[in-house]
Amino acid sequence: MGSTGITISNNFFSRHNEVMLLGHSDNYPPDLGMQVTIAFNRFGEKLIQRMPRCRLGYFHIVNNDFTEWEMYAIGGSGNPTVNSQGNRYIAPSDPNAKEVTKRVDSDDADWSGWNWRSEGDIMVNGAFFVPSGDGLAAIYSKASSVSPKSAGLIDQLTLNAGVLGGSRYSHRPRFPFFADIAR
Numbered sequence: 001m002g003s004t005g006i007t008i009s010n011n012f013f014s015r016h017n018e019v020m021l022l023g024h025s026d027n028y029p030p031d032l033g034m035q036v037t038i039a040f041n042r043f044g045e046k047l048i049q050r051m052p053r054c055r056l057g058y059f060h061i062v063n064n065d066f067t068e069w070e071m072y073a074i075g076g077s078g079n080p081t082v083n084s085q086g087n088r089y090i091a092p093s094d095p096n097a098k099e100v101t102k103r104v105d106s107d108d109a110d111w112s113g114w115n116w117r118s119e120g121d122i123m124v125n126g127a128f129f130v131p132s133g134d135g136l137a138a139i140y141s142k143a144s145s146v147s148p149k150s151a152g153l154i155d156q157l158t159l160n161a162g163v164l165g166g167s168r169y170s171h172r173p174r175f176p177f178f179a180d181i182a183r
Contacts, residue, residue: 002030004057007037012162013041013051014044026078028049031056037145039063042161043073049102060145061087065158068092072102082116084129086148091127098126099170122151 013019016077023031034057043051043066051066052059053075063086066073073089074082084100091098100123101116115133123129149157 001028002034002084004034006034007038007039008052009037009041010158012042012044013047015023015046017048018050018053019043020052021046021055022052022059022085023057023078023080026055031078033057036060037062039146041065042158043067043069043163046070050074050075053077053104054082059083060085062146062148063087063154063157065154065161066090066100070097072097073100075102075104075112076116077104078087079114081114081133084116084118084121086120086151086154087122088122088151088154089127089129090124093125094173095126098128100127100129103132114125120148120151122154127139137161 006022008020022036023034036052036054036057037060038052039062040062041062041064045068047068048070049072051069051073052061055076056078061074061082061084065090068090069092074084075084085172089100091100100118103114113133116127117133119132120130170176
């Protein structure tokens with residue numbers, strides 16, 4: 001409630017229905033100033049939705065790897081600003097789930113004023129991002145925090161995402177030193 005200056009980075013997410021929700025409610029004015037950066041994460045297998053779901057505020061989603069989703073990847077309500085840059089979106093095989101974005105019904109169902117953009121993103125397997133708004137650079141500058149790298153570098157940029165000293169496929173530490181600490 002009213003948080004800002006939030007960074008979510010270098011994580012590996014898998015096997016979740018609702019991955020993350022940012023913002024208290026669609027009608028909570030302190031969240032209008034929320035600024036969130038989501039960078040260098042891997043959104044992996046068996047994820048359904050909310051990678052993230054954004055309420056109000058400014059969201060810079062930069063250099064992440066979205067490897068399938070069952071419903072959508074980025075959702076929003078309450079008119080958030082979403083700046084997607086340098087991400088790779090790999091759509092699932094389901095022909096009804098190719099859209100990256102989902103705007104949730106709110107009091108203002110006219111999304112033409114919602115500022116959402118995709119810049120330098122790679123769309124794979126039919127993935128598509130529905131932009132909206134007037135695209136004013138000043139609006140997006142508030143939602144920018146990290147200079148995006150080319151989406152072609154996603155494998156290198158997210159290589160170490162996940163558990164420190166562990167494998168993204170196992171909860172066991174790779175290094176004996178960490179195993180001793182865990183006991």
